[in-house]
Amino acid sequence: MPQALVCMSHSPLLEHTDPPADVKAAVEESFEAVRKFVKDFDPDLVINFGPDHYNGFFQDLMPPFCIAYNAHGTGDYDSFDGELNVPTEIAEELAKFLVTQDLDVAISRKMEVDHGAVQPMEVIYHGDAAAKPMIPVFINSVAQPFTKVSRVRKLGAGIGEFFKNSDKKVLFIGSGGLSHDPPVPRFNEATDEQKKFLVEGRKPTPEARAARQQRTIDTAKAFARGEADIMDLNPEWDLAFLDMCRSGDVERFDSLVAEEMDAVAGHSSHEVRTWVAAYSALRACGEYEITYEFYKPIKEYIAGFGVTTAVLK
Ligand SMILES: O=C(O)/C=C/c1cccc(O)c1O
Numbered sequence: 491m492p493q494a495l496v497c498m499s500h501s502p503l504l505e506h507t508d509p510p511a512d513v514k515a516a517v518e519e520s521f522e523a524v525r526k527f528v529k530d531f532d533p534d535l536v537i538n539f540g541p542d543h544y545n546g547f548f549q550d551l552m553p554p555f556c557i558a559y560n561a562h563g564t565g566d567y568d569s570f571d572g573e574l575n576v577p578t579e580i581a582e583e584l585a586k587f588l589v590t591q592d593l594d595v596a597i598s599r600k601m602e603v604d605h606g607a608v609q610p611m612e613v614i615y616h617g618d619a620a621a622k623p624m625i626p627v628f629i630n631s632v633a634q635p636f637t638k639v640s641r642v643r644k645l646g647a648g649i650g651e652f653f654k655n656s657d658k659k660v661l662f663i664g665s666g667g668l669s670h671d672p673p674v675p676r677f678n679e680a681t682d683e684q685k686k687f688l689v690e691g692r693k694p695t696p697e698a699r700a701a702r703q704q705r706t707i708d709t710a711k712a713f714a715r716g717e718a719d720i721m722d723l724n725p726e727w728d729l730a731f732l733d734m735c736r737s738g739d740v741e742r743f744d745s746l747v748a749e750e751m752d753a754v755a756g757h758s759s760h761e762v763r764t765w766v767a768a769y770s771a772l773r774a775c776g777e778y779e780i781t782y783e784f785y786k787p788i789k790e791y792i793a794g795f796g797v798t799t800a801v802l803k
């Protein structure tokens with residue numbers, strides 16, 4: 491059965507800030523293109539490569555990668571809040587296969603999945619992230635140390651290898667990026683209070699969660715006015731990354747180095763690791779071509795906002 495891919499940026503600000511009408515319309519048009527692509531492909535199973543933003547994974551125990559055997563949405567920023575439709579037995583078989591390939595992954599029987607992972611499914615299935623069987627694959631994109639990008643590529647390739655001859659139609663989703671620097675605290679620069687949150691901030695009070703989210707919304711509005719103290723978007727870097735995706739030569743991703751990304755593309759540009767995994771999974775199934783591409787730097791969303799779809803040639 492064939493495989494296909496959707497990679498897209500996410501932003502929890504989609505419903506909280508107002509880019510110019512033409513920008514909003516262009517983003518909506520890209521979402522509509524993705525919906526049509528997925529409707530036509532009609533997957534039996536989704537492999538969802540997603541990051542987390544200290545809603546599900548904290549620095550009390552931060553794995554580089556984690557395969558969900560069961561998962562639920564955390565509902566941050568009004569994202570999907572409820573049990574996801576995870577096919578546990580397939581996820582278990584996948585994790586067992588990966589260790590035979592020297593790919594050591596953590597597993598979770600109760601993964602908490604935030605806006606960063608569920609947003610593509612919400613976009614595609616009109617808010618219902620549980621609409622299809624889906625295996626969430628967490629890829630750490632916020633906490634140092636970051637694995638080499640080649641490890642992410644190999645993880646993606648291993649997952650692609652597992653599904654290459656599957657009797658199911660499999661959709662690989664990568665969620666996040668591209669260049670961006672939202673105000674997610676970083677341990678080395680954090681206040682004592684933020685450090686405590688980064689280690690043991692699970693299940694915040696509604697007030698604490700609302701305050702955190704409001705800070706991000708306020709930052710996005712200030713960023714759009716040119717007044718925020720965060721790094722700028724980097725369209726040049728984003729376009730170079732999209733070119734790597736388009737090339738089909740997934741080993742090119744290995745040239746991405748975490749410290750350089752921090753310096754030029756923002757501290758959340760590491761989310762492109764989810765794209766690296768998804769493109770590498772598809773490439774393991776065969777040569778691919780990109781069938782749709784959208785890109786716009788959108789300050790109101792704090793994102794170099796990219797959307798791509800791809801199929802096997
Ligand atoms: O506040 C957060 O947890 C994350 C915010 C954010 C903002 C913009 C783009 C993203 O990918 C984000 O996760």
Ligand SMILES: [Fe+2]
Pocket residue numbers: 500541543606666667758761
């Ligand atoms: Fe994010």
